Amino acid sequence: MPVSPGAPPVEVRDGSVAIGGRPILRGIDLTVRSGEFLALMGANGSGKSTLVRAVTGLLPVTGGGISLFGTPYADFRDWKRVGFVPQRASAASGVPATVWEVVASGRITRRRPFLPLSREDRRAIADAIDVVGLSDRTGLGVSQLSGGQQQRVLIARALAGEPDLLVLDEPTAGVDLGNQRALADALATFKAGGATIVLVAHELGPMAPLIDRAVVMRDGRIAYDGPALDEEDAHGHHHPLAASHDHVPHVGSPLDELGGGR
Ligand SMILES: Nc1ncnc2c1ncn2[C@@H]1O[C@H](COP(=O)(O)OP(=O)(O)OP(=O)(O)O)[C@@H](O)[C@H]1O
Secondary structure: OOOOOOOOOEEEEEEEEEEOOEEEEEEEEEEEOOOOEEEEEEOOOOOHHHHHHHHOOOOOOOEEEEEEOOEEHHHOOOHHHEEEEOOOOOOOOOOOOEHHHHHHHOOOOOOOOOOOOOHHHHHHHHHHHHHOOOHHHOOOEHHHOOHHHHHHHHHHHHHHOOOOEEEEEOOOOOOOHHHHHHHHHHHHHHHHOOOEEEEEOOOOHHHHHHOOEEEEEEOOEEEEEEOOOOHHHHHOOOOOOHHHOOOOOOOOOOHHHHOOOO
16 A cells, blocks of 8 residues: 555545435545644534544545545555544443453454464553553453543553554543543653544543644534634633533633534
8 A cells, every 4th residue: 555654644625424315514624634633623413423433434425535644535444543432432341351351452453363462462552551541450340440441441442553543532521530631641642652633522621731723513514623722712701602602611612712502
């Protein structure tokens, strides 16, 4: 496969997605640059999950095109470069898997089939568990962990594949502040290694300082694309539409600047 050094990890050109004949996304133009940490924000139903599902190959685009790492979608095979943590996934499947086992399952895209884990595989798995701060729990059953800790296991599973692009769909939804901070630390470490991150989030919370750029969706289109607003910008002013306040206090959201909301 031709490798395009420096090619943007994600490029969507005039992308549209319809589900069951109903247009969900329209006219999406989005380039995510290498090493960028992009927050994809917007009200419920604005199309964030649909967009990341299209980018990660789970939903076909019905118009326009997507390239990943400079390769048009139809030709892209290098899926080990892409990690995805889907929305509201549970790491506890009912099967009594340990933290180590769940994270090791994320190594599958990199492993040689039918051979024992290599030293390199074991290092990647241990590193991923360490990055999310669960090294003292590797032997525990995942179902014994809290929801926030389970979310960290799922992120470690994606990190174990050592992707160049990590896409996370609302990993902090319903997660307590301590676990949100642990997630932010993990993503900061991952980003420091040069990786690209696309994070779907309603609120940025402890992730806010890490964000390079925010894209806000509304009604299946991109309504804002620019710097993430800091807490003061987002809250140092009167809200023109109080009812549209789309987030919890003390957390910045570019939605405020648009006066839009749910
Ligand atoms: N499988 C599906 N079948 C039918 N409609 C769908 C499907 N998935 C999404 N939609 C619709 O597409 C629109 C966008 O949904 P999407 O989940 O992408 O929004 P979102 O911004 O991620 O919202 P949330 O913040 O609630 O996750 C919504 O109107 C939703 O009802």
